[in-house]
Amino acid sequence: MVLFLLLAVLLFPTGEAAGSLLSFFQGKSSGGMRPSHTPIPYMAFVEYQVSEDLFSCVGFLVHEDFVLTAAHCLGKIQQVIPGTGAIRHPDCNGKTWPNDIMLLQLMTADLTDSVSPINLPRSWQKVKPGVCSVADWGQLGVDMPCADKLREVGLKVQREEICITCYAGDPNKRKNSFSGDSGGPLVCNGVAQGIVSCGEEYGRTPNVHTRISSFLSWIQTTVRQYKWQGST
Template sequence: MMHAVHDLMFLYLLTCLGQNGHGSEIINGKNVPQNSMQYMASVQINGKHVCGGFLVSEDFVLTAAHCYKNSPMEVVIGTHNLKKVNNNKMRYSVQTCKHPQYDKVVSGNDIMLLKLSRKLQLDKKVKPIQLARKEIKAKDNVKCQVAGWGITETNDKAVDVLRWVDVPLIDLNVCKKQWTFEKVTLPKGVICAGGIKSENGFCQGDSGGPLVCNGTAVGVASFNMKKNCIYPNRPNVYTDISKHLSWIKNILKKKQC
């Protein structure tokens, strides 16, 4: 009975967050300079941005599993401005590879690989990002950023130009305690950054984007609190990439789900 009540509370939380528990856009951020963050990808359905993602090889983009829709999905790679897309060169249809243990955000494993319909050409505008090999912790005192095309304030509209912001890592024990106030038990294998200790964080439309620390992707944006991007409130939650490296590498090696 207690498990059922917990699940209902979390479903309510995700409903408040937005469809499928999407996170948010970049709060208090700036436009990303040209010729930087060349790994960023826009995950789209019917030509509309739904989530962020990031290039991890010539064939694959990494994003959040909750971004999956039972509709043909595409990614746009090679531009920071979603109004300036060369469909022949920048748009790719994809095959979805959700983590086999993903069920819902409350269960964790909120991670998904997207196999591109064709191998892309790496150049100064398109470069994959290195993935973290080990768990990162707040005590490591590293500088981290999150980027995306999401909304820039609660109930606002999404942006066309990619934005980024610095976010502080949050100690996992502090993060867990903060989320107990929402009657939420965090799943295993997550990282917390932003949302508290600063006014910076992500918002609707930023789910699936990378948490980048010292130039390395360490997390995948998963969820924030009740669609509320007026920070500080509760820590933003990311899937810990280091916990899924073997699964990622296996798919990249086989080049199929």
């Protein structure tokens, strides 16, 4: 497999079970998806092919040579930044949403102020109530193309005891994720706490976010294993 991974700077210079799912409500004050006016140096664009159809996802840099994204963003992929493999979580079956997480291994990126990894949470860290954000190049709306500029939206976190459910977003507001949003990070206070995983088409109902802290051990072990293999 060859990976098609385009970091944002190249486009714009400026025991996993129910607890692995985070749920969020979209905040009224977010104003909907809006262009990002500040650099987001960890964002990556992922394009993949299934049969003859091309699809897009979002990913984010968590190491100089690893991007984290959703496991269902897997297919035959072309190359912009040379890649060496896709490592999907072994318990992801492609039919249910738990364990929807995948690491993409790249050739080592040159880290600069414009290209740098995002911090990950501590293992099983809880997400405190507040406003988090999602950024993407996803569809602008029903039957509309993907955005040509990176956009972001604010999300209001539900109470922690509710965050094991698989719903996020307000079904009465059209400010949810669209096609092309999958795999992007849900960022809270500068830390990637979730991965956009699933939701009904056209953002009509709430989304699911994979809880990154539930998979921290797998991420760290996988990165060490593949880096060690690459050095031998």
